[in-house]
Amino acid sequence: EADIYQTPRYLVIGTGKKITLECSQTMGHDKMYWYQQDPGMELHLIHYSYGVNSTEKGDLSSESTVSRIRTEHFPLTLESARPSHTSQYLCASSETGGGDGELFFGEGSRLTVL
């Protein structure tokens, strides 16, 4: 079982609130990712990091931001949540670059914005 943890698992908040989704891994992986997943749709990459102090935006435009101050920690922040942010957010890590490395996923954070 993968040693990657996400909190909270479920979050229901009102519009305009600031939220942070936490993601931590104990595998020492350099590469970490945030994906957004909606029912019946493919995973979309919204942020990734190849190491400390390295963050990049993914394919899907997102109003969220990320930081990577420590290898094991990759939090995602929404400054002002909106109903359009309602989704499942999956954090993942890999030992090598995403091209051929297995992704290890957390169990996800399901966000509902009212």
Added chain:
Amino acid sequence: KNQVEQSPQSLIILEGKNCTLQCNYTVSPFSNLRWYKQDTGRGPVSLTIMTFSENTKSNGRYTATLDADTKQSSLHITASQLSDSASYICVVSDRGSTLGRLYFGRGTQLTVWP
């Protein structure tokens, strides 16, 4: 345009029966193809990886095949169990380098009935 198409979208089978899930891709260049299993409310977990030179690979009751010429892969599940109920996601990688990209299918939702 690089794409990954999975079929069927959903499938219901009886416990003990076999089934085959399909994945067609147009990703080029091709590095590898992974099948992930995602239980409801959990993150995806890798089942198997197929590289260009591999035609078939088994992982317990799961057998994946790859035809790189026709750009098709299949996942065959033998003697299905209730615990096989999940979404099965096909993920194709290009290049295999640090800059390699991942292309996700939308998944096949498998339900196994007793």
